[in-house]
Amino acid sequence: MKRKRKTRQRQYFFDKPQNVKRVLRVLYAICGVLFLIDFVYHRHVVHPWEGLWGFHVIYGFVACVILVLAAKEMRKLLMRKEDYYDMDD
Amino acid sequence: MIWTTELPPFVPFFIGAFLVAITRGYLRQALLLLVPILGGVHLLGVEPGIYGQLTFLDYTLIPYRVDRLSLLFGYLFHIGAFLGVVFALQVRDTLQHVAALLYAGSALGAVFAGDLVTLFIFWELLAITSVFLIWARRTPEALRAGFRYLIILVLSGALLLSGALVYYHDTGSVTFEYLGLEGLAAWLIFLAFGIKCAFPLMHNWLTDTYPESTPTGTVFLSMFTTKVAIYALARAFPGTELLIYIGTLMTCFPIFYAVIENDLRRVLTYSMINQLGFMVCGIGLGTALAINGAIAHAFNEVLFKGLLFMSMGAVLHMTGRIKGSDLGGLYKTMPITTVLCIVGAASISAVPLFSGFVSKTMIMVAALEQGYDWIWLALLFASAGVFHHAGIKIPFFAFFAHDSGLRPKEPPLNMLLAMGMAAVLCVFIGSYPWLLYDLLPFPVDYVAFNGTHVIAQLQLLFFSALAFTWLKLSGLYPPELRSVNLDADWAYRRFAPGVLSALSPVGHLINSSMRRAAIRQVQSLLTFLWRHHGPHGVLARGWPTGSMVLWVAILLAMYLIIYYV
Numbered sequence: 001m002k003r004k005r006k007t008r009q010r011q012y013f014f015d016k017p018q019n020v021k022r023v024l025r026v027l028y029a030i031c032g033v034l035f036l037i038d039f040v041y042h043r044h045v046v047h048p049w050e051g052l053w054g055f056h057v058i059y060g061f062v063a064c065v066i067l068v069l070a071a072k073e074m075r076k077l078l079m080r081k082e083d084y085y086d087m088d089d
Numbered sequence: 090m091i092w093t094t095e096l097p098p099f100v101p102f103f104i105g106a107f108l109v110a111i112t113r114g115y116l117r118q119a120l121l122l123l124v125p126i127l128g129g130v131h132l133l134g135v136e137p138g139i140y141g142q143l144t145f146l147d148y149t150l151i152p153y154r155v156d157r158l159s160l161l162f163g164y165l166f167h168i169g170a171f172l173g174v175v176f177a178l179q180v181r182d183t184l185q186h187v188a189a190l191l192y193a194g195s196a197l198g199a200v201f202a203g204d205l206v207t208l209f210i211f212w213e214l215l216a217i218t219s220v221f222l223i224w225a226r227r228t229p230e231a232l233r234a235g236f237r238y239l240i241i242l243v244l245s246g247a248l249l250l251s252g253a254l255v256y257y258h259d260t261g262s263v264t265f266e267y268l269g270l271e272g273l274a275a276w277l278i279f280l281a282f283g284i285k286c287a288f289p290l291m292h293n294w295l296t297d298t299y300p301e302s303t304p305t306g307t308v309f310l311s312m313f314t315t316k317v318a319i320y321a322l323a324r325a326f327p328g329t330e331l332l333i334y335i336g337t338l339m340t341c342f343p344i345f346y347a348v349i350e351n352d353l354r355r356v357l358t359y360s361m362i363n364q365l366g367f368m369v370c371g372i373g374l375g376t377a378l379a380i381n382g383a384i385a386h387a388f389n390e391v392l393f394k395g396l397l398f399m400s401m402g403a404v405l406h407m408t409g410r411i412k413g414s415d416l417g418g419l420y421k422t423m424p425i426t427t428v429l430c431i432v433g434a435a436s437i438s439a440v441p442l443f444s445g446f447v448s449k450t451m452i453m454v455a456a457l458e459q460g461y462d463w464i465w466l467a468l469l470f471a472s473a474g475v476f477h478h479a480g481i482k483i484p485f486f487a488f489f490a491h492d493s494g495l496r497p498k499e500p501p502l503n504m505l506l507a508m509g510m511a512a513v514l515c516v517f518i519g520s521y522p523w524l525l526y527d528l529l530p531f532p533v534d535y536v537a538f539n540g541t542h543v544i545a546q547l548q549l550l551f552f553s554a555l556a557f558t559w560l561k562l563s564g565l566y567p568p569e570l571r572s573v574n575l576d577a578d579w580a581y582r583r584f585a586p587g588v589l590s591a592l593s594p595v596g597h598l599i600n601s602s603m604r605r606a607a608i609r610q611v612q613s614l615l616t617f618l619w620r621h622h623g624p625h626g627v628l629a630r631g632w633p634t635g636s637m638v639l640w641v642a643i644l645l646a647m648y649l650i651i652y653y654v
Contacts, residue, residue: 012421014489024558031555034548043541046457047465056548063473064556071348072567078575079349085573085582 095140097153097201098163099211101128102170102194106187121174121186125193129167135160139203148263151203161384161528162200162320166193168514169312169391176399176507177305184618188221189309196313200320204263205253205278208321212249212281215314216242222306223298227615231301232608237582238298241291242314245284252277268325279326285318286369287362289338293578295362296346300354300411304402307354311361311398312391319368319387328375333456336373337464339366340471346576347478351412351569353487354401357394360437360479363471364390370468371452374459377531382451384529389436389444389518396433396511397483400426403504404487407497413482413569418492423499427488432512436519438480439472441546444515447522447537450546454535473553480550481557486569 013019035057045051105124109117137160140153155163170193177189195218199211216239223235256274257263268275284291299310326332340363347359364386371383403426404419405411420427432443439445449472456465499505518525526533536542560566590597 012418014420027551027554027558031551034544034551037544037548041540041544043544044539045541046454047462049462049466050457050545056545057552059469060473060549060552061556063470064477064553065560067344067470067474067477068348068556068560068566071345072565074345075349075567075570075572075574079570079572080575082571082573 095153096131097140097198098128098132098135098167099194099198099201101131102190102197106190106194109190110183110187117186118178121178121190122171124190125167125171125174128197129164129171132160132163132167135163145206148204148206148257150207151264152207153201154203155201157528157530158320158324158384159200161388161530162316163197164528165316165388165391166196166200166313169193169395170309172392172395172399172507172511173305173309173312175510176308176402176504178503179501180303180305182225182303182619184221184615185225185303185306188218188225189306191218192222192309192313196317199317203265205249205256205265206263208265209246209250209253212285212317213243213246215317216246219310219314222310223302224611224615225306226301226303227619228301229608232611234298234301235611236604236607237578238294241284241294245281248277248284249281252279252281265324267327270326270329270331275325282318282321282325283335285314286322287315287339287365288335288369289342290577292339292343292362293576296355296358296576297578299358299361300352304406308395308398308402311357311394315361315365316387316391319365319372319383322369323372323380323384327372327380329373332369332373333461333464334373336366336368336370337467337471339363339369341366341467341474344471344474344478346574347474348482349567349572349574351414351571353411353413353416353483354398354405356413356478356483357397357401360475361390361394363475363479364394364437366471367449367452367468370464371455374452374455374461376455376459378451378458378535379455381526381529381531381533381535382448382455385448385451385522385525386445388525388528389448389515392511392514392518393433393436393444396508396515397430397437397479399504399508399511400430400433401483401487403500403508404497406504407500408495410495412571413486413490414571416487416493416495417490418488419495419497420488421492422496423488425499425505426508427484429505429508429512430484430488432515434480434484436515438476438550439546440480440550441519441538441543442516443519444522446519446546447525450537450542451535454542469549473549476550476553477557481554 035054038054038057043051049055101124105120108120112120135155137156138154139151140155143150143152170190173189173193177185180186192215195211195214199208199215202208202211220235220239223231223238225231252274253263255277256268259272259274268278270276270279284294287295295315299307302310322332343359343362343366347356347363350356350359368383368386368390371379371386374380401411404416404423407423408416408419410416436443436445439449453465453468453472456468522537526535557566586597586600589600
């Protein structure tokens with residue numbers, strides 16, 4: 001009984017909000033560094049678009065936002081109840 | 090004699106399936122493990138060439154042909170089968186083990202088939218053996234989905250056979266080699282391959298059925314059918330421009346579905362179509378770099394998609410749930426599975442030093458070099474998208490997100506081992522790709538790890554992750570909802586039956602009673618198998634030493650017969 005209570009109260013890594021914040025801060029920092037690298041490192045590109053400043057940075061971000069927002073809109077058209085196909089067959 | 094190179098690689102699997110069917114307990118487990126190991130060791134000694142021809146009716150058949158391309162897939166399928174067998178080792182269901190070995194054997198038969206008739210036979214065997222892995226789930230949904238699967242894939246086989254016959258009529262040969270997209274025969278065969286490759290509008294057999302299979306069955310399913318189709322396309326239609334556009338479409342549209350899909354194994358099937366799209370596109374580009382990229386990516390996909398399906402299978406096995414809306418917070422009690430799943434997610438997302446990176450970038454670079462700028466942009470979009478739904482969504486909603494309150498233990502040791510081995514392979518190939526490069530059909534002078542590739546990829550991935558974080562924190566991210574999303578299968582699951590019943594009530598009656606009868610038949614077959622071969626079955630009870638000795642004697646006798654024949 002005692003042990004049971006112990007597991008229930010156990011705090012896991014992401015139960016502490018400051019740990020979530022820490023992980024996010026690391027992500028922001030890495031993103032910042034990757035963004036700044038474009039100023040320093042000269043990439044050997046095959047295509048001129050690739051060489052545009054911040055190309056992959058902006059493309060990655062924008063692509064994902066468009067993807068998610070468009071998929072969200074798709075739901076209005078395509079989403080049905082879970083038992084939609086459970087016909088009499 | 091058993092080690093002769095003339096023994097086609099599918100034979101050990103078929104013999105193994107028979108032996109597994111009649112054995113139990115540790116002996117069966119040992120046999121399951123031995124089949125892919127012995128088969129693989131055997132294949133290592135096989136040199137390229139044609140081993141035996143035979144004449145059947147008027148056709149000259151080449152049932153066993155070996156070249157660099159088929160060898161690579163042969164090695165791959167042995168590795169895949171081994172991982173799958175280890176993952177499924179604790180399963181006590183004869184049906185699944187036998188079906189899995191026959192299925193893996195059929196895939197091997199197909200890639201070493203030198204003519205279209207042999208290819209057709211194994212093509213159909215792939216469908217017929219694998220459907221039992223779906224039916225083995227023994228739910229009404231799985232039964233119905235299995236029928237749809239069988240109808241579509243057998244149709245693919247029928248197209249292949251018609252194509253082969255027309256081809257024979259035109260050329261007087263049935264040898265399976267480069268076809269090119271010209272003439273009726275080539276188009277029929279192209280369509281047959283296209284169905285198994287999950288071309289757009291023909292893709293729903295995959296998303297419909299794989300998530301209905303058992304936790305371990307899906308792992309096998311994900312490894313063979315579509316990869317055989319990729320192999321067949323690479324042999325018959327390299328450099329076909331149409332494939333570039335089909336492939337690009339395949340990379341792009343499924344990721345939208347993947348974002349809003351709730352069943353996490355179904356998310357993986359959509360991401361599978363996305364990955365197949367990269368391969369199809371590479372085959373269409375047709376340059377040495379692109380073909381190498383496509384084949385290498387097929388190799389890697391078996392491993393990382395297998396790993397992802399294993400991790401989701403482990404979650405399903407331990408919790409009985411697989412919907413994103415039901416899961417969350419599992420990292421607390423399944424930390425090892427979490428880490429292994431993340432390795433798979435990093436590999437599919439092509440994070441540098443993980444396996445997807447060394448193959449996918451080959452296809453992207455090939456697209457740019459050939460001047461397909463817009464295709465390259467679309468592939469780049471799909472790369473960001475795959476990171477989003479497979480790289481982040483799968484681990485996030487299963488293991489993190491909100492706490493579902495579930496506290497499952499880690500899965501059994503054999504499952505962890507299988508995932509661990511797959512993860513090691515993903516990291517190994519990702520950091521040391523040259524071993525894989527040496528196996529590819531063309532010499533490789535591609536440098537995966539240069540600053541340009543690595544930095545560009547890292548920028549793309551991390552800013553995709555940033556987008557996910559922002560959308561999630563701002564509440565814009567669509568929540569996981571219990572739902573079904575309409576896809577092309579609506580046409581045959583809802584529209585066509587609806588029209589049929591509207592046109593004629595009698596037709597509807599016949600249709601639905603036939604369906605019910607068919608499902609009853611399969612149900613009774615499965616019940617029969619379960620009663621006799623399931624964990625509590627007559628044939629599974631006890632293990633008297635006498636019968637052990639008997640089986641060992643039979644094994645020995647068979648070995649001797651094979652040895653002296």
